[in-house]
Amino acid sequence: MDIYDDIELVKLSVDGDTEAFAHLVKRHYMTVYRASYKWCGIREGEEDIAQEVFIKLAQKLKTFRQKSSFKTWLYRITINTAKDFHRKHAIQHTYETAFALEQGRGNSTPLLDEHLDAVRLYKALNKLPEKQKSAILLVFAEGLNHREAAQVLNCSETTVSWRIFQARKRLKKSMEHEI
Amino acid sequence: MTMDNDKLKKLMDTIQVPEPDEKAREKTLKVAVEEFHRRQKAEEKKVKGFSRLRRLMDKTLRGGPIMRKHLVIAGTAIICIVLGVYFFVGNSTPTWAEVNQSFASYPYHAATVYLRRHAFSETLSFEFWVGQGNRIRVREGNRVTFAKKGTFVKTFDLDTRQESYPGTLTLEILKRRGFMEHYDPHPSTPKIDAMFSGRINENVTMVNGGSRISKDIVVFEAESDEGQWGRWKIRILAMRSSKLPIRISAFGEAGMRIDVVYSYFREPPESFFDPEAYEAKLKDPSNSAYSLLYMGIEEPGKKSIPHEGR
Numbered sequence: 001m002d003i004y005d006d007i008e009l010v011k012l013s014v015d016g017d018t019e020a021f022a023h024l025v026k027r028h029y030m031t032v033y034r035a036s037y038k039w040c041g042i043r044e045g046e047e048d049i050a051q052e053v054f055i056k057l058a059q060k061l062k063t064f065r066q067k068s069s070f071k072t073w074l075y076r077i078t079i080n081t082a083k084d085f086h087r088k089h090a091i092q093h094t095y096e097t098a099f100a101l102e103q104g105r106g107n108s109t110p111l112l113d114e115h116l117d118a119v120r121l122y123k124a125l126n127k128l129p130e131k132q133k134s135a136i137l138l139v140f141a142e143g144l145n146h147r148e149a150a151q152v153l154n155c156s157e158t159t160v161s162w163r164i165f166q167a168r169k170r171l172k173k174s175m176e177h178e179i
Numbered sequence: 180m181t182m183d184n185d186k187l188k189k190l191m192d193t194i195q196v197p198e199p200d201e202k203a204r205e206k207t208l209k210v211a212v213e214e215f216h217r218r219q220k221a222e223e224k225k226v227k228g229f230s231r232l233r234r235l236m237d238k239t240l241r242g243g244p245i246m247r248k249h250l251v252i253a254g255t256a257i258i259c260i261v262l263g264v265y266f267f268v269g270n271s272t273p274t275w276a277e278v279n280q281s282f283a284s285y286p287y288h289a290a291t292v293y294l295r296r297h298a299f300s301e302t303l304s305f306e307f308w309v310g311q312g313n314r315i316r317v318r319e320g321n322r323v324t325f326a327k328k329g330t331f332v333k334t335f336d337l338d339t340r341q342e343s344y345p346g347t348l349t350l351e352i353l354k355r356r357g358f359m360e361h362y363d364p365h366p367s368t369p370k371i372d373a374m375f376s377g378r379i380n381e382n383v384t385m386v387n388g389g390s391r392i393s394k395d396i397v398v399f400e401a402e403s404d405e406g407q408w409g410r411w412k413i414r415i416l417a418m419r420s421s422k423l424p425i426r427i428s429a430f431g432e433a434g435m436r437i438d439v440v441y442s443y444f445r446e447p448p449e450s451f452f453d454p455e456a457y458e459a460k461l462k463d464p465s466n467s468a469y470s471l472l473y474m475g476i477e478e479p480g481k482k483s484i485p486h487e488g489r
Contacts (some may be wrong), residue, residue, distance in 0.1 A: 061215075
């Protein structure tokens, strides 16, 4: 199955090939997992989100029209699922605490400088409006370019650039306050 | 003013994503595949039971803000079903009688006949054209024969450009008992039967009901009664929609075989079946023997045949 690209696996899956679908899930699990983690900040959260994303994938696979890459499409599902999850379950300060603990896990010195940076960044990200947070995470954490991010967020590239500009302003301000 | 891009990227990299829990990963895979299966089954059910249409109708009847949209979708679906039924009925399997009737009612046709006298003999061929009024024109090699109402009228040799006698096959086939008579356009006469001197017995069966090719073509099988050349096993291929035969293959004893390939064309000019008009053209030296072979015929696209490479 590794010889097939995403589009071929999607076509096989749409034709009812379970093995192709399972391969698609395995291939993209880590991408979804990582993106979800950066959105919600705790492992239980991203595992729930990942599960929800792949259930949605099974349900919506036939609607994939190849207007963007499969990965971009999957990011869109992931971001929307993460947003929903956050809205439904988030008690922000609990998440932030959990995130802080998570970042320090496995280190003899619980919170090194870089962990503190991560915690501060996470707090600052959570203060951003959802749209700005999505744009920042897609471009700076997932490495998408503005065009790809625009496809995920269903807006223009200019809008993505504007959101990122605004987000960077807010992040700077928030993190300065934190210090 | 704003956070520096590099700094932001560096900060993002400080976020450590923990390794996923294997059990959770496996559970995700299991749940997603289950959902995939559930979806597949639901789709199959949907196709079988027109459940989508039913759901649309239910929603439409209940009303609501998207009622108009549902009405349009439901309407379109109903039209599709009606068209589908029409298409299905329109393409229902023709009977042998219908094929005969369709053939008999089509005023013009052409056929190429290939004949093999026994399993290892050379294949011979000739062509003929049939028009209204029981007029026939035959080409066998360099000879063109005109016949009308069951009688040979004239044959011309294109090499000598003189009147001649019909070719062996032309004589053999067209002079056979019943052939010419059966080209009488009497509606009750099955013309296809004419190829076998009216000896196709009544027991014609359709044989390809389930095969893929049966979508376009229907195949009948028959046997002729014992005759001059023994008994024939006959296969007739007809188009499902037009009900016109396109090929008849007859398998005789000792590997004898006849294949007739039919084509259907627009009404040819009167002169095409007129031996006097043809003779006049024959005498005109500006008409090459090559062009005289098919003179007067126009194939679809208004191209004269054969193409002489000019």
